[in-house]
Amino acid sequence: xxxxxxxxxxxxxxxxxxxxxxxxxxxxxxxxxxxxxxxxxxxxxxxxxxxxxxxxxxxxxxxxxxxxxxxxxxxxxxxxxxxxxxxxxxxxxxxxxxxxxxxxxxxxxxxx
Amino acid sequence: xxxxxxxxxxxxxxxxxxxxxxxxxxxxxxxxxxxxxxxxxxxxxxxxxxxxxxxxxxxxxxxxxxxxxxxxxxxxxxxxxxxxxxxxxxxxxxxxxxxxxxxxxxxxxxxxx
Numbered sequence: 001x002x003x004x005x006x007x008x009x010x011x012x013x014x015x016x017x018x019x020x021x022x023x024x025x026x027x028x029x030x031x032x033x034x035x036x037x038x039x040x041x042x043x044x045x046x047x048x049x050x051x052x053x054x055x056x057x058x059x060x061x062x063x064x065x066x067x068x069x070x071x072x073x074x075x076x077x078x079x080x081x082x083x084x085x086x087x088x089x090x091x092x093x094x095x096x097x098x099x100x101x102x103x104x105x106x107x108x109x110x111x112x
Numbered sequence: 113x114x115x116x117x118x119x120x121x122x123x124x125x126x127x128x129x130x131x132x133x134x135x136x137x138x139x140x141x142x143x144x145x146x147x148x149x150x151x152x153x154x155x156x157x158x159x160x161x162x163x164x165x166x167x168x169x170x171x172x173x174x175x176x177x178x179x180x181x182x183x184x185x186x187x188x189x190x191x192x193x194x195x196x197x198x199x200x201x202x203x204x205x206x207x208x209x210x211x212x213x214x215x216x217x218x219x220x221x222x223x224x225x
Contacts, residue, residue, distance in 0.1 A: 002155070002157065031211060042218060045212075045213075045215070050211065055211060056211065092156075094211070096209075097206075097209040097210060098144050098206060099144050099146060099205075099209070099211070099212070100146065100161060101158075103156045105154070
């Protein structure tokens with residue numbers, strides 16, 4: 001158990017819909033990272049927050065947005081969903097800047 | 113741009129064979145180096161890490177990796193693999209402790225029993 005909690009574990013929705021994925025980092029970790037993993041694109045970094053502020057952006061689509069709240073939990077919002085958004089979405093957290101990440105178990109999104 | 117290369121995308125070995133997975137990065141500054149592993153159906157977890165000191169680092173489950181600065185490499189090794197080592201292995205590099213990781217594309221390892 002990494003200490004990073006993600007909900008929901010599984011989500012099935014239809015094209016055009018909007019979903020919210022939630023992540024609670026390990027106690028004491030200030031940074032939260034979001035990753036997308038799919039068979040065709042592999043592991044893709046989406047976005048990182050540090051203590052409530054956006055720190056880095058990766059391959060995040062404009063239809064996606066995220067935020068980190070004062071209690072340090074984070075949400076990833078995916079809107080106008082397309083079939084190609086079906087993937088595993090991982091959240092990870094870290095305490096410092098070394099790059100050592102602790103991953104949650106992921107949220108598997110299926111768009112039908 | 114900085115990048116991380118993993119030479120093999122798929123590796124198939126028999127049990128008890130020796131394993132070496134290559135990882136090279138392109139950056140001349142200070143790096144922290146990682147190998148993460150993802151077992152089938154599971155999340156990524158840290159296998160081992162190098163920050164400084166002895167360039168030969170040991171991780172969980174008998175894995176080790178050697179940092180060779182002159183070759184910009186951080187290859188993963190295990191002398192005798194087991195069926196339970198079937199997983200995807202990712203090399204990742206942190207540059208100058210700037211919070212970001214640059215990831216390799218991953219190597220899918222299949223161990224035949």
